[in-house]
Amino acid sequence: MEPRIKAAIIGYGNIGKFALEAIKASPDFELGGIVRSARPNPKNETKHLGVPIVKDIRELKDIKVALLTLPTLLVPQAADEILAMGINTVDSYDIHGELADYKKKIDHTARKNNTVGVISAGWDPGTDSIIRCMFEFMAPQGITYTNFGPGMSMGHSVAARAIPGIKDALAITMPQGAGIHRRVVYIEIEEGYDFAKTAAELKADPYFSSDDTTVIQVDDINNLIDMGHGVSMERKGVSGLTHNQLMSFTMRINNPAVTAQIMVAAARASLKQKPGVYTMIEIPIIDYMAGDRDTIIRKYV
């Protein structure tokens, strides 16, 4: 039996909590500790978890890989710093248009410090990216539609909360088919603000202006929260000269739970790669799996 992989969790919010569960449920991992910011969210209590809670990863010993369960915008700097300390990183950086440049920026740090970073390891980007590529090489001509939801969009909820007069918000992504989505945004209004004016401001925000958006006023957002999410990917394409090749992939999942589990798989894979930074499509699928290679081939191929 190999020694367990000692991992740290950086940030203890939604995904961090599920990362703790995923690490504890994985027989090849052990949790070395949790790194929290100077001003942790009081909602997320860590007192009784029975693991070291620290402010800096350097206070923990023998960490092989860090799961960066931070808000996306804080991820690049944290990855760069931790890769430079000789520790592998995994994140679920989710800005599709920027991840290729982010990868390039930290690649040098990883190579120089003999470490591995796996970026954008979640379900989209992440496992959906693997499926999109498979659809493409199985039927190279055609269209793939990625339809998200129904489910909470963290990014859109945060954007809605930033609008003056919105006390709390929950943005739901509703798939309309063919990769088109509409947004339904539930908001709590701060006293003294007008609903109609605030809703109009939200709809004009760049985060929402290109989508069909409905805004609904509620008294308490907390009653609406459900972490379920989903995706349906559809391809109709051509293999060789043969049309009408139909493929579809569907998921209905607890969003942070599957994200955290994928990050644990990516952490495992990080220890099998040469120094550098990788997206999930650049790593063989077998490397994400626990256990002996020959056994995996016999069982799953």
Place this chain on the structure above:
Amino acid sequence: MEPRIKAAIIGYGNIGKFALEAIKASPDFELGGIVRSARPNPKNETKHLGVPIVKDIRELKDIKVALLTLPTLLVPQAADEILAMGINTVDSYDIHGELADYKKKIDHTARKNNTVGVISAGWDPGTDSIIRCMFEFMAPQGITYTNFGPGMSMGHSVAARAIPGIKDALAITMPQGAGIHRRVVYIEIEEGYDFAKTAAELKADPYFSSDDTTVIQVDDINNLIDMGHGVSMERKGVSGLTHNQLMSFTMRINNPAVTAQIMVAAARASLKQKPGVYTMIEIPIIDYMAGDRDTIIRKYV
């Protein structure tokens, strides 16, 4: 622009014909020629294809990779011989229980001759194997059901034809859910044989005895042939401690067309691997794709 990858097709049956189409439709490939046996099936005419038709791959020049579109039982020997000639191979060897040992047997030849073999590159084993692994690392506890069909089973059709008194046969795989299948076998009876006795013999054959099998007599099998097939893979599992994570993958495809297209993708990937023999789960997904790595990451991740 890179030079095109020169490929040969070994065997010109069902999959060989679609391999020709897939190679011709791939902008990064060119077809160097087709290798046929001494006694080719007269149904599969090659005269007007406009490519060299030879009896031995050594008659073709500068072949980088050979697609072994042969009956599965002929694949291992052909792979070993061609890998020893310094040419990469791709096959869709489909005996699940034996592929790991087959891989080990030819691995030495590949390493010694600085070549790469990709084995069992079809849809199952093959792309389905990739999905099975993904389901597993996304929700490590749970059950994955792989339901095939409805569609023609080549293996069962061949087994039925081997039974005395059966002139021609078509075996259909019907999914019953939860990974359970029944077989419906259409047979043409040779003169002087009794249908009931022949059907009983078929049902007792080891190929059929463990499945619920229905045998139907017809006058002409050819009227029934349709190359469509399908699969539905379902997983309900646990990510971390979170139950009820639902995932499904479904395909409805022309079987030899998608198999041939996957073999072309594997041929492309073979040129990016170190010497040795690989199943599809051991190769990064990006290596199956045509084009520049950075562009692929920007477009599909």
